[in-house]
Amino acid sequence: MYELIQITDASYYIQCPAKIGLVKLTDSEVCLIDSGSDKDAGRKVRQILDANGWKLGAIFNTHSNADHIGGNKYLQGQTGCKIYAPGIDCDFTRHPILEPSFLYGGYPFKDLRHKFLLAQESNAEELTKDVLPAGFEMIHLPGHFFDMVGFRTPDDVVYLADCLSSRETLDKYKISFLYDVAAYLETLEMVKTLQAKLFVPAHAAAAENISELAQYNIDQVWAVAETILSVCKEPLCFESILQRLFQRYDLTITFEQYALVGSTVRSYLAWLKDTGRLSARFENNLLLWEQL
Numbered sequence: 001m002y003e004l005i006q007i008t009d010a011s012y013y014i015q016c017p018a019k020i021g022l023v024k025l026t027d028s029e030v031c032l033i034d035s036g037s038d039k040d041a042g043r044k045v046r047q048i049l050d051a052n053g054w055k056l057g058a059i060f061n062t063h064s065n066a067d068h069i070g071g072n073k074y075l076q077g078q079t080g081c082k083i084y085a086p087g088i089d090c091d092f093t094r095h096p097i098l099e100p101s102f103l104y105g106g107y108p109f110k111d112l113r114h115k116f117l118l119a120q121e122s123n124a125e126e127l128t129k130d131v132l133p134a135g136f137e138m139i140h141l142p143g144h145f146f147d148m149v150g151f152r153t154p155d156d157v158v159y160l161a162d163c164l165s166s167r168e169t170l171d172k173y174k175i176s177f178l179y180d181v182a183a184y185l186e187t188l189e190m191v192k193t194l195q196a197k198l199f200v201p202a203h204a205a206a207a208e209n210i211s212e213l214a215q216y217n218i219d220q221v222w223a224v225a226e227t228i229l230s231v232c233k234e235p236l237c238f239e240s241i242l243q244r245l246f247q248r249y250d251l252t253i254t255f256e257q258y259a260l261v262g263s264t265v266r267s268y269l270a271w272l273k274d275t276g277r278l279s280a281r282f283e284n285n286l287l288l289w290e291q292l
Contacts, residue, residue: 002044004052007198007206011157018067018202020045021151021159024054025133031058033151033159034202035071038115042071046078060127061085062141062161063148064092066099068202070115072122084127086138087147093124103259111255141191143184144177158196163187164213166204170220174249178221178264181271185221188214225277228268232278235288241265 003015004022014020014036021033030049035042049056056079061069064085072083072093085093092098100108100117108117125131127149129138135154141163142148150160163184165176178184192214199210207213231244242265246253253261269289272278279290 002041002048004048005206007157007200008153008155010155011153011198013159013200013206014045014048016041016044018162019159019200019206020071021200022048023133023153023157025057028053028055029057030054031060031133032056032075033060034062034068034161035059035075037067038070039074039120042074042078045071045075049079055079056081058082058084058131058133060132060151061089061093061124062150062159062202063145064089064096064099064119065145065162066096066115066117066119068161069093069096069122070119072124073120076122082131083122083124084131085124086127086149089145089147090124090126092146093119093122096121100259103263105263108259109255112259116256117259139194141187143180143182143187145179152196156197158194158199160191160199160201160210162202163191164201164204164210164217165220166201167213167216169203170216173251174220175224175245175261175264176217176220177260178267181221181225181267182275185218188218188221225268225272228265228272229277229291232289232291235281235283235290237286237288238262238266238269241269241289 001016004012005015006012010024012022016036020036022030024030058081076083096119100112104112137152139150141150144162148161152158192211198206198208200206231241242262273280279292281288
C-alpha cells in the first residue's frame, strides 16, 4: 500500500484505497491529484516526496469526499503547498463538516463525525483553468458528487476520480454512492468515448481502455433503479425502502452506510420521480413513494 507507480516520465499514481495522482512539473517540483484519506496518508505521501527529492507545489482535489482531501491539511502544513478544489466542493473542502451534514440531512451525530466522512479543514482555493499547470486539461465529471472533475495531463494520462467503481466493488455492495443520477449517467456516457494513454480511476484498476467498465457502471445504475421500482410496487416510506434494499442485497446497515446509501437512495427516488416513474404523496403524515 502507498506504492508509487510510474506511468510515464512525468505521471505517476500512489496505490492506496483512493488512488493519489502525482505529476512532475519540473525535475524537482510535483503536484498531487487528491491527497488520501487522513493525516497518516499525508505522512506516507510526504515520505515519497522526500525519498525522491520532490517539492510539492499544489494539490488539485477532484472533489471533496473525505477520502480524497483527508491529507490536505497535513501536507499543506508541512510544505506550504496550494490547494485547489472545484466549485461547491471547494466550500466542502474549506468546511468539511458540510459533508456528513449533507449526507445525514442535519447536524451529524458523533458516529458520523469521523475521518471517513469528516476530513480536517484545509485552506483551499477555487479550482479554475487558469491555475492549472501548463498542458493540463480539466474534465468535468458531475454525478458522483457536486462539481467533481478529472484531469488529463500533458502526456495523455487521465485521472478519473470517483466516476467509476470496480466490478468487484459493484458486485459486492451493489449501490455505489451518487449525488445526481441523471448527471452521473451523462458523465459515464461521455467517459465511454474518451481515449488516453492510460486511465487512472480512484477506485478501480488503471487501464488503457475503460469503456466496458463504464458500461458496467451504467448497467448497475439501471439495475438499482429497477430494484427500487420493484420495491415500490406498494406505497412505502423512505425508511422501509432502505430496509428492503438492504435485505434484497443481503447487506448490513451501519451508521456510515445509512448516511451514504440513504443519501444515494434519496437521489434515486428524486430522479425516478422527476422522470415520471415514481409518485410521491403524503398519507397519515408519511411521505410515501409508489411505482407508477
